[in-house]
Amino acid sequence: MIKEAMLFRSLPEQKVSCFLCSHRCTIADKKFGICGVRQNKEGKLYTHVYGEVIAAHVDPIEKKPLYHFLPGTTSFSIATIGCNFRCPFCQNWQISQSSKREKDEFAGHKLLPEEIVHAAKDHGCQSISYTYTEPTVFF
Template sequence: MLWTAEPDGSVVCALCAHRCRIRPGLRGICGVRENRAGRLVSLVRDRVVSADVDPIEKKPFFHFLPGSLAYSIATVGCNLHCLFCQNWQISQWPREHTGPVPGRPTTPREIVAAARATGSATIAYTYTEPTIFFELALETSRLAAEAGLRNVFVTNGYMTREALDLIGGALHAANVDLKSFSDRYYRRVCGATLRPVLETIEALRAR
């Protein structure tokens, strides 16, 4: 999803602002999107590594359905590598391991059913970075909205406008974790740049 094929067999991913050009057999910066014979494949499309029920305030959202529960999910991987990451065991797993990624096979319908069974008002795509498990988040969010649930992203904001436009219709709130207003800090500590994050915040604010 959101990628283009190149004449030399590489692919260009358009989900996040890195816009990785990935040669055959290799993975992007996130570690969970792989070029297989000229096609970009998500390795976490159905691999949920963490699922829990949190108060919405933990995300944190203080003015969005206060007092409600959020069914929170994540896969391994992240498109940043912040030196201070509190969830580094799962966000940085692909950087430190090879082979198949961990996670329990889970369908979007199962996620929605679990959220409803726990009395959650929302599904939160959180703990790591929802942009890198975009296919799972997109399909789940659409089914959740049809079931009367709300969808929230807890994100680093390092996504493309194409990705935001694609999921925006099913997204009800987002918490963008702005690490700093310093581009140098982003480059040195997070392995990214500041401008795309600010552009995501501006685009979300305009919706």
Template sequence: MKKQAKFWEKKKDKKVRCTLCPRECIIPPDDFGFCRARKNFNGDLYSIAYGETTAANPDPIEKKPLYHFRPGTRVFSMSTAGCNFECKHCQNWRLSQSSAEDINTKRIGSVPDLVEVLVLPPP
């Protein structure tokens, strides 16, 4: 789903400048910012990852960078496609370096949809 983005400005020739992150991408029409989560549609910037999840899972806390925080508990992780980083050893590079237009996503468009996903099974 595309949703008009916040934090951007119009430029000449229907280009836009995204101001969401420090990269401040100048994006020509019909192109993406570095993150691949925002796209210029005819001089207006849209989030194309809005409400489109690539993963929504309860996990053991030990699986996260919070390894020593509350051992034995569970944490809920949720992600979308795209990222404004390019980490050399990214464990999720297939998701972070993809656009929501290029991979399968699951629509979570409302709070009730999210609550349904949030029901955690016992550890």
């Protein structure tokens, strides 16, 4: 779902400056930032991944990996497409590097914040993890 982003500044000539992450992208009209999910539309920055996930799983907390934090519990784990990293060893590259920005079409399905909380509770999870891709792009 497309939604006006937070943490950006409009610049002359319909450009925007995003300061969500340390890339500090300057983005021309219709173009995307390095993460592939934040797009300039006529001088305003929008996120394409609000209320959408590409993956949702119940994982052991130790897989996050967190040690000595709620040991033995499960964490409701979600991801969007897109990432601001380009790690050559990424095991989730199919989703992290998949923005489909060329087609203006984004993979994923709707899962609103309140639905994520309900799903986590329904599955008996004691935590929610932003995982599989770099979590900043959820913002």
